[in-house]
Amino acid sequence: MRILQIIDSLNAGGAEKMAVNYANIIAKKKGFSALSTTRVEGPLKAQINEDVHYFFTQKSGTFDFASLKRLKRFVKQHKIDVIHAHGTSALYAAMFKWIYPKIKVVWHDHHGNRAKHDKKKNLTLQFAARFFTGVVACNEELKEWGLKNLACKNIIYLPNFVSTDYVAPASGTQLMGVPGKRIVQLANLKDPKNHIAMLKAFNDSQAVAGGWTLHLIGRDFEDDYSNRLKDFIKEHQLENSVFIYGARFDTAYILRQADIGVLSSSFEGFPVTLLEYGMANLAVATSDVGYCGNVIKNGERGVTFHPGNHEEMVAKLDELFRNDSLRKAYAQALNKFVSDNYADEAVVNKYLNWLEETVLK
Structure with a gap:
């Protein structure tokens, strides 16, 4: 199983951190892992482990087919089976599926307020979901929303997680104020x-x-x-x-x-x-x-x-x-x-089993 994480940017944010977390631990567990950012890079790039294959597609607009072709070359070169698209990269991943039908696309919903939206607020997402083989929801409420509103019904709830092997640096930003308060x-x-x-x-x-x-x-x-x-x-x-x-x-x-x-x-x-x-x-x-x-x-x-x-x-x-x-x-x-x-091992094991049993079957 060869998995590529896709995210629009590597600026600081919850979805961006999770894309990096998934890429890093999968590399450790499976021997191959890749991560691609589409629109801009960012400081979180420094947190990608050296054994993760990284690619920047340099997308310049919503319908940038040149960047999709660049991504296709990367996917074929590394024999990738699954694209795991995070958050706002849903449409980009769906378009990639259209030009490269053999790929499996999983989308990860990180949007906490989506459960309060009606269908009209998510027309683009509903279109993109027709190209998904699976959906990951970061809480149970989003899973229920997806089951009601998305064409793809293979939806799993997986909590976010933290890396257990990250070591804090010995120095860095010094906070003002009195220690202890x-x-x-x-x-x-x-x-x-x-x-x-x-x-x-x-x-x-x-x-x-x-x-x-x-x-x-x-x-x-x-x-x-x-x-x-x-x-x-x-x-x-x-x-x-x-x-x-x-x-x-x-x-x-x-x-x-x-x-x-x-x-x-x-x-x-x-x-x-x-x-x-x-x-x-x-x-x-x-x-x-x-x-x-x-x-x-x-x-x-x-x-x-x-x-x-x-x-x-x-x-x-x-x-x-x-x-x-x-x-x-x-x-x-x-x-x-x-x-x-919420340590990485248990969550990612469940994720990989779900991919094997429902996405790559």
């Missing part, structure tokens, strides 16, 4: 990550008085969304308490310096960020959207809140700030849960 939010500065809600809750909580600092790690698009956050920080004199770092690719090193991990998204699918927090032994406060509540389990492995409930957010943050032993207990429980349930 750092909060990190790993999320690009864009909708639906809802950073403004976290800023408001942080400002109205006991955080500043208690010496806590908030560190926003993620790509800064320097747009209206970003400007709104920066204006809030300035207006509330939080310049010594809230820090924006932009995109960083030494997140394992960054998380080693933190104590609490937060996520305030309006919607999510299955955020890899929570798994990274768990592996880093952080106490977690997250919005209860998508699969977040299943991972955190309010009161057992962290705390959850409704992203639109300001008072609840403040109360949950203060609960963590006040109680060091509670933070440690939550961190230990989440670390064990993630290690036991």
Whole structure:
């Protein structure tokens, strides 16, 4: 079985991280693995293992048949059986199937809010799904949506996972603030990550008085969304308490310096960020959207809140700030849960068995 992961870019993001994770572990387990990015490359390219065959198609538009021909040469050269297309690369993979019918195409749905969409919002996806042999959904809700709305009914739910053999670098980005009182939010500065809600809750909580600092790690698009956050920080004199770092690719090193991990998204699918927090032994406060509540389990492995409930957010943050032993207990429980349930080996074994039994049969 020879599998190629396809993703539109290698900028920092959940789908992009999962494409790299799949490519890396499959190379270790199967001896061959490939990854192709279509539109742009990006910093996550540095996290692709050396034994993964990499190819950039240099797609310049939606219907770029020259890039499809370049990809076809790569696929034939490496005798690839399966294309595993992630997120927005669905249509590109479907077009490739049209020019190279013998390939099997699997599509991976990472879009946490898709379950709330009707068919009209996904006409392109519904067309592309006619060319799929299988679909991977990152949570059960997306699986049910796919069964109801897509032509391809061979759909499996596979949770996102974290790599168990990744070693954090010995040095990297140094966080501001006092050790022992750092909060990190790993999320690009864009909708639906809802950073403004976290800023408001942080400002109205006991955080500043208690010496806590908030560190926003993620790509800064320097747009209206970003400007709104920066204006809030300035207006509330939080310049010594809230820090924006932009995109960083030494997140394992960054998380080693933190104590609490937060996520305030309006919607999510299955955020890899929570798994990274768990592996880093952080106490977690997250919005209860998508699969977040299943991972955190309010009161057992962290705390959850409704992203639109300001008072609840403040109360949950203060609960963590006040109680060091509670933070440690939550961190230990989440670390064990993630290690036991979302390590790469078990998830990828299930994935490979599914491919053998239903896609390549």
